[in-house]
Structure formats: C-alpha cells, structure tokens
Amino acid sequence: MASISTGKGLRTARPISARVTLNQRIGRALQHGDIPYKGIIVLAALSVIGLMVGVGVMLWIASSVTRNSDGLGFITATEWNPVSDLFGAMPFIAGTISTSILALVIAIPLGLGVAIFLAELCPPRIRAPLGFLVELLAAIPSVVYGAWGIFVFIPTVVKPVGEFLLNTFGDKSHGIFIPLFEGPFFGASYLAAGLILAVMIVPTITAISRDVLLAVPKAQREGAYGLGSTQWETIWQVVLPYALSGILGAVILGLGRALGETMAVTMVIGNVAQLSTSILSPGYTMASVIANEWGESRTPAYSSALIEIGLMLFFMSLLLNLLARLLVWSVSRRNPDQRV
Amino acid sequence: MTEQPTQAAGMTIVPAGAEPAPRGPAAAPAPKMKTESLSVYYSAFRAVAEVTLPMQDRKITAIIGPSGCGKSTLLRSLNRMNDLVSGSHIEGKVTLDGEDLYAPGVDVVDVRRRIGMVFQRPNPFPKTIYENVAFGPRLYGRISKSEMDDIVERSLRRAALWDEVKDKLKQSGMALSGGQQQRLCIARAVAVEPEVVLMDEPCSALDPVATIKIEELMQELKKEYTIVIVTHNMQQAARVSDFTAMMMMRPDRAGEMIEFSETQTIFTKPKDKRTEDYVSGRFG
Structure with a gap:
C-alpha cells in the first residue's frame, strides 16, 4: 500500500524512526518552541532559588560585624x-x-x-x-x-x-x-x-x-x-x-x-x-x-x-x-x- | 421473613409469600411511603409532575426512566434533600406511615434520620472507617464506647463490609476501593436505624463485581428496610426490585410517571407502549 487517497505521499506508510535527520529534529523542536520554552521555564525556576540564596547570603555577609562580635x-x-x-x-x-x-x-x-x-x-x-x-x-x-x-x-x-x-x-x-x-x-x-x-x-x-x-x-x-x-x-x-x-x-x-x-x-x-x-x-x-x-x-x-x-x-x-x-x-x- | 405478624402497630402487613387473591399494586397493603400527586419545582420550572407512587414496606421499589426525567429529583424530595436547593418547592404530598413530611412543624432533620440516603458517588467523610459509621449515631446524643463499637460492627456487618475492614477500622474511609466506599456509605446510612433507605443510582460509579455485591446486599437489607432505588440500569431494576415505576419526560420537560407495577409485569407485559420500548432497549 503506497498512499491513501489524495495524500500524495504525506500519509505514506513509513517507519516512524526513519528519515528524520538530526537537523529535522532540531528544526521541529525549535519550530514548536520546545527548546526555547523549556529554557525559559528552567531559568525562571532557577531564579527563584537564586533569589532565595542571594538574599540569604547578602544578609549573612552584611551582618558579619555584629555576628562576629556578639555571637548568639x-x-x-x-x-x-x-x-x-x-x-x-x-x-x-x-x-x-x-x-x-x-x-x-x-x-x-x-x-x-x-x-x-x-x-x-x-x-x-x-x-x-x-x-x-x-x-x-x-x-x-x-x-x-x-x-x-x-x-x-x-x-x-x-x-x-x-x-x-x-x-x-x-x-x-x-x-x-x-x-x-x-x-x-x-x-x-x-x-x-x-x-x-x-x-x-x-x-x-x-x-x-x-x-x-x-x-x-x-x-x-x-x-x-x-x-x-x-x-x-x-x-x-x-x-x-x-x-x-x-x-x-x-x-x-x-x-x-x-x-x-x-x-x-x-x-x-x-x-x-x-x-x-x-x-x-x-x-x-x-x-x-x-x-x-x-x-x-x-x-x-x-x-x-x-x-x-x-x-x-x-x-x-x-x-x-x-x-x-x-x-x-x-x-x-x-x-x-x-x-x- | 416469612413468619411476619399480620398485625403490627395498627397497620396491616401482609407477609410477602402469602398475599391474598388478586395480585398487583391495587391489592397491595398500605404503603410505608407514598407520594400523592407530587410535583417538584425548581423556582418556576416543574421538574416532576403529579407523581403518585406507593412504596411498600420491606420491598424494593425501583424508579427507572431515561436521563433528565426527574427520577433523582423525585427521590430527593422523599427525604427533603431538595430543601437544600434554594427555590425548590413541592405541591402534593409525601407521606411516611401516613404522616405528611412537608407539613408545617415537621423537623426536616428528623425526616432525614428516618429516611436515609445513599448517593450516586460514594461520599465517605475524610475520617476513619469507624468514625464514618459512628457519625450519624453521634449526632443523636452521647453513646458509650462499647455501645458505639456494637453499632459500628452491626452496621458494617449489615453492609457486608465487616470482614473486609474489621482489622483496619482506624484507617481512612477514603482509602477503600469504590465498591467498599459505597458499602461504607450504606453502613453509615443504616447506623442511624432509618426506616427507609433511598438509593440514587448507587452502582453507577462502580465496576460489575462491586455492583453485584451491592445488589446482593440490597436483598439482605430489604428484610429490614423499605428501599427505593433510582437506576439507569434496567437489568438492575429487573434483578433487584419488587416494584418498578417508569418515568418519562413530558414535552414541557416535567417528569411524569407513566406506569407503575410489579417489576415482573413492567418487564414482561407493560401496559404503556413507551415502557415497552424503553425496557426492550428500543428507546432511551
């Protein structure tokens, strides 16, 4: 069986894994926004952790004078x-x-x-x-x-x-x-x-x-x-x-x-x-x-x-x-x- | 259940096996519950129109009919659950042992205690199995620990659930399987010793095995309780019920009862053409 109705080869039966080159895969991922999207989301998630750690570290360093002199x-x-x-x-x-x-x-x-x-x-x-x-x-x-x-x-x-x-x-x-x-x-x-x-x-x-x-x-x-x-x-x-x-x-x-x-x-x-x-x-x-x-x-x-x-x-x-x-x-x- | 006294509390109860002469609803004894030309409204919309339905003591009465014909509305008006819907009201009468449930001065809480309900989807409380069953009895006053233990065990046994849960009464009722949850809800309902148990499509969310279990349980329960069940499943109505009411939506979208008879009659020689079409699967 070659093709179904007017599909002109589009719907031709073919193995799923074949014929998709690496370039095509990258192209598709970019086209559908998967990679940029994932990147942005991960960045956003990391920024939360970054902010948290950043604030904590800044407070820790800037309070060193009294922390060192007075302790608990x-x-x-x-x-x-x-x-x-x-x-x-x-x-x-x-x-x-x-x-x-x-x-x-x-x-x-x-x-x-x-x-x-x-x-x-x-x-x-x-x-x-x-x-x-x-x-x-x-x-x-x-x-x-x-x-x-x-x-x-x-x-x-x-x-x-x-x-x-x-x-x-x-x-x-x-x-x-x-x-x-x-x-x-x-x-x-x-x-x-x-x-x-x-x-x-x-x-x-x-x-x-x-x-x-x-x-x-x-x-x-x-x-x-x-x-x-x-x-x-x-x-x-x-x-x-x-x-x-x-x-x-x-x-x-x-x-x-x-x-x-x-x-x-x-x-x-x-x-x-x-x-x-x-x-x-x-x-x-x-x-x-x-x-x-x-x-x-x-x-x-x-x-x-x-x-x-x-x-x-x-x-x-x-x-x-x-x-x-x-x-x-x-x-x-x-x-x-x-x-x- | 065959050795039942024929005289009880001034009311004639005819033993199931020994009914005299002409059979059929016309010759039935005074019903436990009855609706008399009952209409139920949601604001201006009439959902149920003039239903007169007797429900015999210690029998299972099934209400069947296509979707949207007012079966559930009718059922929920029997223990005044529709009161919770703002704008709902009724015309006509609902009686329990001849007593009008909608008469002024009737305590709706008392009505619901005497007429228990099991819902379409199992709805156990997020409490332990024990606490789920004890919930109802606790509402009615202080009960000692040992007495409550008895009530819980008895109710779970009646719901055919005891053997499966007796070692995990302290676990959450929500951790049980769907069928077990529904039986837990039945145990919860019978724990307050109601006289009537209403079931609103109790098996529609369950698998076939759990469904069979609930149906067997209903046969046990009807020895002690009057049961009214709404079901979509005609085979179920045919299997479990003694009497069947067939409902249908009128052109004005109000549900009416088009036929009521012994279940066997409804399914073998219905009088109404529409009932025949429905039970034979040609419509609905």
Whole structure:
C-alpha cells in the first residue's frame, strides 16, 4: 500500500524512526518552541532559588560585624542602645512574635467566621458583593491602615479595650491580677499593633478560607445532611474538617503578613525597644526597627545589627513556612482525597 | 421473613409469600411511603409532575426512566434533600406511615434520620472507617464506647463490609476501593436505624463485581428496610426490585410517571407502549 487517497505521499506508510535527520529534529523542536520554552521555564525556576540564596547570603555577609562580635548573645540580649554600641535583638523578636500571636488569636475566629458566613450561610445575592469588599480590604496600603489606626482605631477601639483590661486585670490591689495587662497604658502598644494587624490579616484569612470552603464537594455536605445533620453540625463536623488543610494554609499566609508588616505596626506600637510582660505597654518589632533606624545607622556595627535582625526575620519566615508545610502535609495525609 | 405478624402497630402487613387473591399494586397493603400527586419545582420550572407512587414496606421499589426525567429529583424530595436547593418547592404530598413530611412543624432533620440516603458517588467523610459509621449515631446524643463499637460492627456487618475492614477500622474511609466506599456509605446510612433507605443510582460509579455485591446486599437489607432505588440500569431494576415505576419526560420537560407495577409485569407485559420500548432497549 503506497498512499491513501489524495495524500500524495504525506500519509505514506513509513517507519516512524526513519528519515528524520538530526537537523529535522532540531528544526521541529525549535519550530514548536520546545527548546526555547523549556529554557525559559528552567531559568525562571532557577531564579527563584537564586533569589532565595542571594538574599540569604547578602544578609549573612552584611551582618558579619555584629555576628562576629556578639555571637548568639545578639539574640538574647535585651538592651538596645546604638549610641553605646549595645545591640540586643530580644525586644524586637518578642515584639514581632507577640503582636503576631495577638493578631492571629483575634483574626482566626473572626476571619473564619466571615468565611463560613460567606460560603455557607450567606444568601447568594449578597455573597459576591460582600466577598468583593473583603478582598478590597486586603488591597488597602498598610500606611493607610496605620494612619487610620492612629486617628480612628486607637481612640475608638484600642483605648476602651485596653482601659477595660487594665482596670479589670491590671490592678495589683484588687481583683485578679494578670501581668499581661499591667499599666501604664497610653494607647500605642503591643495591643494596638496586634489589633491593627488582626484587621489587616482578616481579609487574607477570609478570602482564602472562603474559597477553600466553597471547594468542599457538595457530596460531602449532602452526606451529612442525609444522615440528619443540622446545618451547624454539617459545617463543624464535615465541611470544616474537610477544609482544614486549606484553612491552615490561609492562616499561615495571614501570619506571614503579620510577621513582615512594617508600616502600620510602626505607626501604632510606640517604637520603644524594651521587654515587657504587658501587652498594654509600647514596644517595637523587627520589621519596624529596620525601617525606622536604617537611615540613622551611621556606624558599621549599627548597620550590621539591623541587617542581622533582617537575617533573623528571613530565617523566621523560612522556618515558619517549613513548619506550615509540614502541618498542612500531615493534615492532608490523613485525608487522601485532598491534594495540597 | 416469612413468619411476619399480620398485625403490627395498627397497620396491616401482609407477609410477602402469602398475599391474598388478586395480585398487583391495587391489592397491595398500605404503603410505608407514598407520594400523592407530587410535583417538584425548581423556582418556576416543574421538574416532576403529579407523581403518585406507593412504596411498600420491606420491598424494593425501583424508579427507572431515561436521563433528565426527574427520577433523582423525585427521590430527593422523599427525604427533603431538595430543601437544600434554594427555590425548590413541592405541591402534593409525601407521606411516611401516613404522616405528611412537608407539613408545617415537621423537623426536616428528623425526616432525614428516618429516611436515609445513599448517593450516586460514594461520599465517605475524610475520617476513619469507624468514625464514618459512628457519625450519624453521634449526632443523636452521647453513646458509650462499647455501645458505639456494637453499632459500628452491626452496621458494617449489615453492609457486608465487616470482614473486609474489621482489622483496619482506624484507617481512612477514603482509602477503600469504590465498591467498599459505597458499602461504607450504606453502613453509615443504616447506623442511624432509618426506616427507609433511598438509593440514587448507587452502582453507577462502580465496576460489575462491586455492583453485584451491592445488589446482593440490597436483598439482605430489604428484610429490614423499605428501599427505593433510582437506576439507569434496567437489568438492575429487573434483578433487584419488587416494584418498578417508569418515568418519562413530558414535552414541557416535567417528569411524569407513566406506569407503575410489579417489576415482573413492567418487564414482561407493560401496559404503556413507551415502557415497552424503553425496557426492550428500543428507546432511551
């Protein structure tokens, strides 16, 4: 058999491997863009690794002065006095961690609540506009949040809340005394920073959790309803557990934002490098000290100290993301149906 | 099942083997469930039109018909699953033991507990096998560990799954094969002791071997439960069911029931020409 109909040899039966020269192969690969495409993609992938390593190495080298002179003492020292060359990072580490935890404690129930409402309870007609508003909140620049924090949020929310906590738990002479709420309290504080961070990460947690909840298969809900579950039982015992790994992912993204947030925090936290047991006292965070003091860091040691704080923030985020991955992985491993 | 009392709870139940004189649906005892000129709407669209269908106690009633004829909609209105679809409503009546399920004041949660459901695709929860079965009973109050162990074992035995999973109750229900998952879903449904079990094409996602297993299981289950099954597969309806309802889409796209009879009659001497065409494979 030679050729089929009008194919004029095009469809002539021939062995697949024969007659294709090397040149032809290269020509085809180029023609279909396989080689250039692959090259570009690999380059893009490598650039991610390159950036990561590059940033890490740069931070490592540029922080050598304080790393060599102070060693691990840099992390544990609590005194920050650049004038007398005293660089202790503990107040900033504590500030970053405590404000982030505070933000999460408030934002997780709030953000998840809004997400559950949007995904499960909300009439379809207002779901889209409300969801859009939530996403809009995430797009507001942080400096605007900071200004709003100073002029609106602190006087109307933070002050009353802080004063209530101070009067209820912060007085040694009567009632229950919890050092966490000890005075004095002026407004700018860990509490203010934590609250503003909570407001800022709620949209992140809400938007992602909502998408995750909406992606839970209808069959799961029907299975629960079919057994006689109420809506509440269906949400809490079937939908949320199913979506757990995705929700964890949402929380971690929110935490990432809280850890690195600089502008809004520095505008409301008071910027005092001190260690305190009370969330009502002013403080400082790692990101905000770098932003605030970089311009005035005249000595090599001062610059090196700020960069070392940056290095720690870098490693903290790295470690956190690693932990988060592990957590998500361990949860999704229990549910083979889910892929993360 | 032959030694059944003829009088129970004020309702006459005639033993399956000893039905008196004229056979056929007209002479059947009071049905366990019944729809009375039931129409189901999705907003303005009427998906099911005026279906009157009796479902006998401890029998398997099959609903067959071509795609889109409203079989599933009809089935899902029996335990008010359609309530979950916004804009859906019904006209007519659905009764269980003569009680109107759509009457005001009826607790829909209670309805679904008494009328369990098995879905087209196996949908176990991402929990352990044990927790999947225990899910329903847990909803209804505190149950001791030993009591729950009993319920889980009994339910899995009823679903003919116990021997295959008894050593791996702590493994995820999602790790089972498709057929096992579907039997797990059946175990989950019977764990809450429903009176009726609805099955929405329970074998359409399964291979033939798993299908046969489910069909054998249905024969066991009907000793204790009233079963209503929607199926695309006419051979399946012929094999497993006692009664068959044939549905068809009308020109206005509403599904109507064109014939209801004992399964044997439907498949051997149907009254309606369309039923004959459908069951003989000439259409549909």
